Amino acid sequence: MALFPFCKSPAGPVRMNRIQLLLCCFLLSLIIYFFNGRKAAASLESAHPLSQVLGMKDGMILKDMSSMKTVDSKTPQETSWGAPMVWGDSHNSVWRRAKLSERGIRVGLLALVVGTYARFVRHFLYSAENHFLPGQMVTYYILTDNPRTLDPPVELGPGRQMKVLPAAELPGWDRLAYRRMVLFAEALWGSIGKEVNYIFCVDVDQEFVGPVGEEILGDLVATLHPEFFEMPRNNFPYEDQEESSACVEEDEGDYYYTSEFYGGVVSQMRRLLRECSLLILQDEANKVMAKGLEESYLNRYLIDHRPTCVLSPEYSWWDSPLTAHVPKKRLISLGRQCEAYDIEKRELQRC
Ligand SMILES: CC(=O)N[C@H]1[C@@H](OP(=O)(O)OP(=O)(O)OC[C@H]2O[C@@H](n3ccc(=O)[nH]c3=O)[C@H](O)[C@@H]2O)O[C@H](CO)[C@H](O)[C@@H]1O
Numbered sequence: 001m002a003l004f005p006f007c008k009s010p011a012g013p014v015r016m017n018r019i020q021l022l023l024c025c026f027l028l029s030l031i032i033y034f035f036n037g038r039k040a041a042a043s044l045e046s047a048h049p050l051s052q053v054l055g056m057k058d059g060m061i062l063k064d065m066s067s068m069k070t071v072d073s074k075t076p077q078e079t080s081w082g083a084p085m086v087w088g089d090s091h092n093s094v095w096r097r098a099k100l101s102e103r104g105i106r107v108g109l110l111a112l113v114v115g116t117y118a119r120f121v122r123h124f125l126y127s128a129e130n131h132f133l134p135g136q137m138v139t140y141y142i143l144t145d146n147p148r149t150l151d152p153p154v155e156l157g158p159g160r161q162m163k164v165l166p167a168a169e170l171p172g173w174d175r176l177a178y179r180r181m182v183l184f185a186e187a188l189w190g191s192i193g194k195e196v197n198y199i200f201c202v203d204v205d206q207e208f209v210g211p212v213g214e215e216i217l218g219d220l221v222a223t224l225h226p227e228f229f230e231m232p233r234n235n236f237p238y239e240d241q242e243e244s245s246a247c248v249e250e251d252e253g254d255y256y257y258t259s260e261f262y263g264g265v266v267s268q269m270r271r272l273l274r275e276c277s278l279l280i281l282q283d284e285a286n287k288v289m290a291k292g293l294e295e296s297y298l299n300r301y302l303i304d305h306r307p308t309c310v311l312s313p314e315y316s317w318w319d320s321p322l323t324a325h326v327p328k329k330r331l332i333s334l335g336r337q338c339e340a341y342d343i344e345k346r347e348l349q350r351c
């Protein structure tokens with residue numbers, strides 16, 4: 001009422017004639033129009049990858065409730081096939097978290113840690129303890145050639161545990177890129193499959209920097225690659241060698257997904273890992289390797305089996321001139337971040 005003092009007679013209850021009533025409605029519409037217009041402008045500026053190129057930084061990110069409305073009103077909330085597109089602060093995510101958090105869910109996080117990548121594992125685990133499904137039962141499965149890396153063990157919260165699984169040493173990413181999905185597939189056919197409901201495969205050269213909750217849970221979950229979000233389809237680096245089993249035709253494909261973070265229920269993940277491994281082994285036998293390595297096979301599979309839940313680039317982010325601007329960063333790739341730095345900055349960051 002204080003907003004419209006002129007609508008109220010000084011004597012007490014509101015008594016307006018028709019002209020006053022019309023005037024009030026007009027003013028009200030003006031105010032609504034003004035606020036909506038501002039929100040739309042803010043979201044347009046903040047959502048576009050060009051804002052990065054032009055040097056616009058986090059100052060554009062709205063940190064109060066209005067940012068939630070921005071996410072809801074301007075960013076896509078679902079895919080063309082009806083799967084949710086997940087932005088952690090959206091109303092959909094709040095609802096999904098509330099719905100799923102009450103169930104007794106067991107979630108596994110599966111990472112490969114071989115050779116020099118052992119330097120990432122502790123930091124990765126600390127950050128996951130802080131941000132990854134807090135309060136839920138989480139098991140970290142660490143496939144490693146050097147279990148001593150985890151000695152002394154990282155202290156974990158209640159309901160959370162770690163299992164170290166042996167992996168033979170496979171020097172060089174060239175060889176490892178052929179093997180990671182095979183190793184993951186084997187691990188999932190073993191005891192992991194009975195111990196958890198959901199499993200997420202994750203690169204260990206990453207850090208959780210914001211909350212990642214039950215909103216990420218789905219039957220088959222893939223994450224949008226931050227450099228190709230909102231890019232036209234013809235920019236996606238799908239495999240184009242016809243002899244590769246990861247090859248994608250020009251009229252195929254909806255999104256380009258990252259291999260840094262994907263998951264789902266155990267049955268779906270067993271299928272994904274088995275089928276991708278078969279494609280990789282088939283190409284290896286034919287002496288072909290897709291240019292995007294593992295990521296190409298994952299993308300091929302996800303064209304044939306569309307994910308039921310698509311995570312926005314909030315869940316796979318690093319700073320580069322091409323990266324989409326996101327309302328909140330939740331999981332960032334330290335390795336890919338390093339790749340995006342110039343030589344000077346790499347030396348400064350010691351990476
Ligand atoms: C090694 C390599 O060429 N990485 C390239 C690959 O990053 P990616 O992020 O695709 O691969 P990555 O180097 O992070 O390797 C994937 C994951 O495999 C595991 N792992 C990998 C290698 C290793 O020696 N030990 C180990 O444990 C580890 O969990 C790692 O997180 O693509 C990027 C661009 O998209 C950059 O070009 C990276 O330089």
Ligand SMILES: [Mn+2]
Binds near residue numbers: 204205333335
């Ligand atoms: Mn990585």
